[in-house]
Amino acid sequence: AQSVAQPEDQVNVAEGNPLTVKCTYSVSGNPYLFWYVQYPNRGLQFLLKYITGDNLVKGSYGFEAEFNKSQTSFHLKKPSALVSDSALYFCAVRDGSDYKLSFGAGTTVTVRA
């Protein structure tokens, strides 16, 4: 079975400060990890993924994520947050042998000006 935990329902940061959204996962095989962002009344947009290779993955809009196998984590980061980054963020995982994605419950990010 595969699962994802996002331990924080909400993250609040000031514009210009670093942003971190936490994610831990559990899979029986090799993890394929994803981050998505959802703006109000919109579908989910793909941000970045880790399949294999470098542990630090860079994605859209200046976001990056670090895969840590020993801690089973895949935290999303942005060095300098913008007000426009305010949205709902989802971490997702699939076992390498499975077609299905399992999503976390989501973290609401609010960036104040």
Next chain:
Amino acid sequence: NAGVTQTPKFQVLKTGQSMTLQCAQDMNHNSMYWYRQDPGMGLRLIYYSASEGTTDKGEVPNGYNVSRLNKREFSLRLESAAPSQTSVYFCASSPGPPSYEQYFGPGTRLTVT
């Protein structure tokens, strides 16, 4: 290139009524998925189709049926709607290996009274 499209955008049903949610993708993707999104619960997989001609149950299939009409289209049917099916429904598609990310439609907001 429209990506993933869903119809309708909004729908209100009375308990016991039936309806079909339509989804189409123009990216020549092999796999398609139906999710429901409820507050605080992330996205839960209802059904998926790994390839044309195949469908499989996801996490919450009860009360739903699906049809993979062709490679482009994947419909979700509610035979007898219940208030517990009030939710936002998202369709997604994925090309499969080596790119496993899913691309989402804009969603259908369904209310069952």
